[in-house]
Amino acid sequence: MEVFAVEGLPEVRPGDDLSALIDEHVDLQDGDVLTVASTIVSKAEGRHADLADFDPGDRAREIAARIGDVAGERKDPRFAQAVIEQSEEIILASPFILAVTRFGHITVNAGIDRSNVPGSDLLLLPEDPTASATGLCKALDVPVIVTDTSGRAFRQGQRGVAVGWAGLPACRDWRGEYDREGREMTATVEAVADELAATANLVTGEGSDGLPVAVIRDWEFGDHAGHDALFRDRESDFVRQALADYEYDP
Known part of the structure; x- marks a missing residue:
């Protein structure tokens, strides 16, 4: 697949038509996935x-x-x-x-x-990043992922993550498929929206780069089940439950 940042976008201001700005600066093709930094979505939405x-x-x-x-x-x-x-x-x-x-x-x-x-x-x-992604997806006719950067538990550094998406499932579900030894997979769910967001972050950069939009071309979801349950619910998030009782003691 090919991944590239969209060059030349101006500073986004409240009320700007983000889809029109993007459309002016890149020729999107069938099969493209567009990643858009939450910062410019927020700026356009006056946040x-x-x-x-x-x-x-x-x-x-x-x-x-x-x-x-x-x-x-x-x-x-x-x-x-x-x-x-x-x-x-x-x-x-x-x-x-x-x-x-x-x-x-x-x-x-x-x-x-x-x-x-x-x-x-x-x-x-953005108040509702998935609604923002849906609007861009409809206007530009390609799947859209709204991204942010976030730290990771147990590791140093930040990486791109998806906070909203439209036009593709957030997760690729391998459960029910089989590995090379013929064993049925029962737990593997791939967070493809996060993986694509992190991939885009490699070319958009951080700080003063000024490249908030990227295109991922020739990537395919494949013949797999998919779902949008990217955020764990409270009942299944045992780390979140444990943190609720945690008191920091320096």
Whole structure:
């Protein structure tokens, strides 16, 4: 398969027609998968915010103080309040905030970005990234994955992940198929939306690269079952359950 970043996109502003901007800068083909960074989706959808917009409550002040004690520096409780308001649940309050977003993604600080946000303090994740992907998918007639970068438990570093998708299943389900020895696979589910997001991140880069869109060409889902249950539910997520009872003790 071929993977390449889309060059020349301008700075995206609130109200911009993102599908039209992308269409002007790349000739999409049948079978392409388009990956779009959540940052430009958020910018087009006006998801900018300022710290002054958030009035910290007692919980936000407590969280900021706890993280500040660990870090050895003062933390702004207004940022903690922003994270609380963008979250369905706070799983960890220190040494960092691990939050469940309202659309089911679990990430640090509810995915709120503080870099590359001209004219504002913060950039919030899209309210519904799958709905955003669906709109782009319909307009551009190719599958779309809205991506973000996220850290990984047990490993250093970040990688691209899917936070929304449309036009393809998020997961390739190998259960019921057979390996080379004829054994039936009973557990293997491949998170292809995440794998494609991570692949795109290799060419879009981080920081000042300014390449938020990539095209994945000549990749095929294959003759497999698929489903969209990428985010574990609470009942089957044993790590999440364990973290609910965890208290950080420096």
